Amino acid sequence: MGGSIPRRSRVSHVALGRADYGWTLDLQRTLHGRRRAGEIADVVLTAEHNPVMTFGRSGSRDHLLVPESELRREGIELFEVERGGDVTYHGPGQLVVYPIVDLRDHGRDIRRFIRCLEDAAIGTLGEIGIDAGRREGFPGVWVDRRKIASIGVYVRGWVSLHGLALNVAVNPAHFAMIRPCGLSVETVSIVDLIGRTVSLDRIRDLFLVQMDAAFGWEFEPTGLAEVLGMEGGG
């Protein structure tokens, strides 16, 4: 194998754009079931959500720092999800990336998968002049001691679900409502660090290039209907 060029796997990318969290969760679970059944190939979804708080399998309501009534008043929905980790926030100004892939085709290694996701975020941030990295024992991506990307994944039948969230320009008041992942850490967005606006689409495009590099993939932009096999016969 030494010196040979590794074969790149083709992976579909579906850009959902602004998408309701609950709707996207249902879609992910549907695609996950179909990937497990071998009915579809690997697919990566990207999206930007309405404001929600999600609790992972290690989630504690104690890490919600405001009453649920206040969240409802702010229009922030709550979800219990199957991913690992504690409470996290998703909302406008945040890029979420959901790889629904069979890890048996990608090294069958949970840690390597998480590291590749982190590498894609670190590489993306490097492209725009932000020096980000890992913190041993604290999955995610960090700038100094501040968290800029969160990770939470679910693997059943070796097929992944959920993924990574990168803060591009998130409302800091919303982050102040939780203790993210149960840690007393500060959260930061890209715009706080570069002092100018940057579009979510640009960050997404950079991220996909970095993801190609980290995983050895080659993305094919794909419509959702095409992935679901629902495209019209004409």
Place this chain on the structure above:
Amino acid sequence: METHVEIRLPDLGDVQEVRVVGWLVAVGERVSEGDDLLEVETEKTTFVVPAPSSGRLVEVAVGEGETVERGGLLGRIDPPA
């Protein structure tokens, strides 16, 4: 007794230790090979451990919140005679 099938933590790659999130099957219940048995967590990832064999779950060796190392024993299944 020696006929019980050991449920061991599958090889998850470069992962040394996981924490048990919870069992999805109670001791005494019957499972089929490949059924979801329990969830473990590592690296912010929930991994669902499948039943290595059909039979009755007779022992849970590692409970909720406890940790288990690479290849560690999780429980035992009594396969059909």
